[in-house]
Amino acid sequence: MWNYEKRLEFPVNIKEPNAKLAQAIISQFGGPDGELAASMRYLSQRYSMPYKEVAGVLTDIGTEELAHLEMVGAIVYQLTRNLSMEEIERSGFDKYYVDHTIGIWPQAAGGIPFNACEFQCKGDIITDLFEDMAAEQKARSTYDNILRLVSDCPDVREPIKFLREREIVHFQRFGEALRITTEKLNSKNYYAFNPGFDRCDNCNN
Amino acid sequence: MNNKEQLLRNIGVVGFTMVDLALYLDTHPTDRKALEYYDHYVRIKRKLNAEFAQKYYPLTLSDVNCDNSWTWGEAPLPWEGGCD
Numbered sequence: 001m002w003n004y005e006k007r008l009e010f011p012v013n014i015k016e017p018n019a020k021l022a023q024a025i026i027s028q029f030g031g032p033d034g035e036l037a038a039s040m041r042y043l044s045q046r047y048s049m050p051y052k053e054v055a056g057v058l059t060d061i062g063t064e065e066l067a068h069l070e071m072v073g074a075i076v077y078q079l080t081r082n083l084s085m086e087e088i089e090r091s092g093f094d095k096y097y098v099d100h101t102i103g104i105w106p107q108a109a110g111g112i113p114f115n116a117c118e119f120q121c122k123g124d125i126i127t128d129l130f131e132d133m134a135a136e137q138k139a140r141s142t143y144d145n146i147l148r149l150v151s152d153c154p155d156v157r158e159p160i161k162f163l164r165e166r167e168i169v170h171f172q173r174f175g176e177a178l179r180i181t182t183e184k185l186n187s188k189n190y191y192a193f194n195p196g197f198d199r200c201d202n203c204n205n
Numbered sequence: 206m207n208n209k210e211q212l213l214r215n216i217g218v219v220g221f222t223m224v225d226l227a228l229y230l231d232t233h234p235t236d237r238k239a240l241e242y243y244d245h246y247v248r249i250k251r252k253l254n255a256e257f258a259q260k261y262y263p264l265t266l267s268d269v270n271c272d273n274s275w276t277w278g279e280a281p282l283p284w285e286g287g288c289d
Contacts, residue, residue: 006264006280007217009224013286057231064224074284169228176232 009067010162014078014155019091022079028072030106030114033138035072039065041119048123050195054177061170073104124194129178140167212257219250
């Protein structure tokens with residue numbers, strides 16, 4: 001179960017709306033390497049994790065990703081507040097506006113809707129942890145791309161920098177989860193046995 | 206920054222410290238120094254949340270005070286920015 005704390009993990013206070021930027025940043029809400037995919041990936045993968053330390057890492061990072069989803073939603077929301085019809089048309093935001101007005105809906109920057117195929121839950125600890133580490137790096141690259149677009153907007157830059165740093169910390173923690181896992185497996189062949197599925201009493205695992 | 210903003214900021218700093226330490230402790234469960242840090246900050250966090258609820262509004266359902274009316278809905282929405 002979850003408890004909600006009524007505050008953002010890191011403050012978001014954007015004074016000037018900017019519909020063009022909002023259309024890029026929304027990718028971290030519902031895009032391929034966004035926070036929704038991140039949270040659902042980790043929270044879904046927990047059930048088939050054979051080691052409770054690793055399931056614990058997935059729970060805590062998956063939970064923090066929900067807080068990041070809320071922050072990215074706040075950034076997009078504040079960037080699209082008080083827009084004039086002229087700004088909506090001029091910025092190209094009209095295509096989003098026609099379907100969602102200024103509601104926050106999970107999609108990629110290119111308009112592709114959120115889809116569970118953006119993440120995997122393979123039910124194999126080695127496969128899933130490598131996916132998780134790759135996901136953190138993909139999200140870090142996306143935040144790097146966003147930072148190049150917001151060089152003159154400090155209000156947007158600060159929370160994006162925070163989110164980027166968290167990707168690096170999560171990558172580190174997943175790397176440690178992978179180390180904990182490989183210590184428990186047969187060092188000659190990590191892939192010979194899926195500890196979450198195979199039941200082999202004689203295996204040296 | 207007024208008192209309310211300062212208190213909310215402190216809650217954010219201590220809350221973040223706990224999030225980051227918890228992730229570290231998930232993979233380093235016997236690090237004595239990290240355990241001491243966590244214990245230290247969790248106490249401060251409880252105190253700050255109680256103080257904030259008493260002075261302004263509850264941040265979590267566990268901080269709600271039921272003396273007069275239901276105060277859970279009084280808080281400003283986090284995505285509105287600022288803290289008023």
